[in-house]
Amino acid sequence: MRVATTHNTDVASAKAEIPAAPTVELKRAKGRLLPHVESYYLFRSDGPAEFERAERIDIGHIRFLIRGEGEMTFPDGHVEKLKPIMVAGPGTAAASYRMRGPVLCFGVVLRAIGWKALIGIPAHKVTDHIIDGEKLFCERAPRLLEQLHAMTELDEMISAIAPQLIMRQEEVKPVPEAHFPFLNAVRDWGASEDPTIDALYATIEASSGLGERQVQRLCLEYFGGPPTKLKRKFRAIRAAMQIFQGAPISDVVGPFADQSHMINEVKHFTGHTPTSLRGNVDPALALTLQNTGLHFLPEVIPEPVDLRAA
Numbered sequence: 001m002r003v004a005t006t007h008n009t010d011v012a013s014a015k016a017e018i019p020a021a022p023t024v025e026l027k028r029a030k031g032r033l034l035p036h037v038e039s040y041y042l043f044r045s046d047g048p049a050e051f052e053r054a055e056r057i058d059i060g061h062i063r064f065l066i067r068g069e070g071e072m073t074f075p076d077g078h079v080e081k082l083k084p085i086m087v088a089g090p091g092t093a094a095a096s097y098r099m100r101g102p103v104l105c106f107g108v109v110l111r112a113i114g115w116k117a118l119i120g121i122p123a124h125k126v127t128d129h130i131i132d133g134e135k136l137f138c139e140r141a142p143r144l145l146e147q148l149h150a151m152t153e154l155d156e157m158i159s160a161i162a163p164q165l166i167m168r169q170e171e172v173k174p175v176p177e178a179h180f181p182f183l184n185a186v187r188d189w190g191a192s193e194d195p196t197i198d199a200l201y202a203t204i205e206a207s208s209g210l211g212e213r214q215v216q217r218l219c220l221e222y223f224g225g226p227p228t229k230l231k232r233k234f235r236a237i238r239a240a241m242q243i244f245q246g247a248p249i250s251d252v253v254g255p256f257a258d259q260s261h262m263i264n265e266v267k268h269f270t271g272h273t274p275t276s277l278r279g280n281v282d283p284a285l286a287l288t289l290q291n292t293g294l295h296f297l298p299e300v301i302p303e304p305v306d307l308r309a310a
Contacts, residue, residue, distance in 0.1 A: 021132075022051070022103070024283040025154050031166055037116030040161075042154040043284060045103040053282055054271025057233055059223070060110045060119060062133055064157075065150050072096070074128040083222040084145055085133030087119060094271030099172030106148060106157045108165070112174050112183060112222040118165060120172040123224035136168055154182030180239035182207040182218050184224070190234040194255045197227050225250045236269040243274045244289040 012042035021044040024265075029037040044049065055072075063086050070082045073289050074214040075093035082097070115123055119136070147160045182204055190202045193207070204210050210218070223230055239262055241250045249259060267273050277289070 006098065007099060010110075022283055023209075024287055026287055027154060027158065029079050031162075031261075033162055036111055036117050036169065037165065038111050038114075039156050040154060041106040041107045041109070041284075041287070042157065043107065044063075045099070045101045047101050047177065050098065050100045052096060053284065055095045055097055056237070056270040056272075057094055058088075058284060058288070060089045060115045060123065062108040062110065062118075062136070063088060064106040064133075064145070064148050064161075066103070066104040066106060066151075068099055068101050070097055070099030070103075072130060073098070076128065078128075080130045083130060083132055083134075085137070085141060086115050087126075087131040087133045087136065089121075089129055089131065090115075090123050092127050092225065092229070092266050096271065106154070106161075108161065112186075116175050116179075116222060117172055122221045122305040124220040127224045137164055140164060178208060179218065179222075181223065182210060182215070186219070186223070186230070190230065193236065194275070195231050197231065200227055202294075233269055236265040238265050239270070239272045240277055240288045243275045244286075246278075249274065 014235055024041055026039055027043040028039050063082075065082050065084055065086070071079050072088075073079050073093060073096045075091070081093060082099075090148050109117050110118065112123075119131075121131075137144055144160065144164055151160065185200065185204045185207055189195045189203065192199075201212050201215060203267065204215050215247065219227050219230060225233070235255050239256070242252045243249070243266070249262075253259050253262045256265065263273055268279070270277070274286070
């Protein structure tokens with residue numbers, strides 16, 4: 001009996017030492033910031049251990065590293081240290097991050113309109129880089145960080161950042177009204193089954209009169225890449241979502257040259273193969289792939305709304 005009791009105690013102690021898996025809480029944006037912000041999230045890892053994860057290609061984020069430290073490795077292999085307040089520009093391919101805990105990271109997912117209205121930097125000039133986010137909030141940054149360090153819940157963090165984002169929007173030029181038809185056309189084009197570049201050009205020319213060069217320039221400015229790159233990105237993310245949700249490969253491979261092409265593209269943009277997607281337990285990746293309405297095209301919003309008109 002004594003041996004059994006000792007064994008059970010040891011097992012209980014060992015289990016207690018195993019850190020809980022990281023968690024991600026996410027809330028959709030609402031109210032005045034909805035046109036510019038897609039959602040907010042809180043990434044939490046309570047264990048002290050170091051961990052590494054792949055990060056699928058995405059649009060811009062504003063992130064607050066409240067606890068923990070780490071680095072991001074970008075597609076070309078260069079490494080950048082994570083900052084207390086950081087703006088992550090749109091990526092050209094999947095990246096990876098290594099962090100040491102405990103970690104608490106609060107994030108703001110921006111739409112393309114929000115990138116223009118809140119960041120104000122052409123997206124293609126900061127792809128695959130981390131920007132020092134303290135410059136966004138200037139003298140307000142230290143106080144904002146102090147507030148966030150005293151918080152543990154996502155709702156209170158959202159309440160703290162929302163007024164700051166509204167103030168920031170007032171400091172940047174509004175999105176030109178003529179750009180809304182372009183953004184809507186890109187949304188509809190990217191959500192189509194097998195988008196073609198010619199179809200995008202034709203739709204935008206018919207709706208707004210913009211030529212091919214203007215479309216290419218605006219794609220760089222808002223999305224960080226030309227239409228050819230966006231087509232590959234949207235196609236790969238759509239395939240990854242379908243695979244993650246259990247679709248057979250035969251139902252996914254259609255828009256690609258063949259199965260090998262599909263696998264390579266999915267891995268290029270998500271950092272995962274179809275096999276690892278099906279067995280993946282990374283909560284951050286799961287949130288971006290489990291709901292096509294949530295993260296497939298969060299860059300744009302149908303209504304041409306600007307905060308200053310609210």
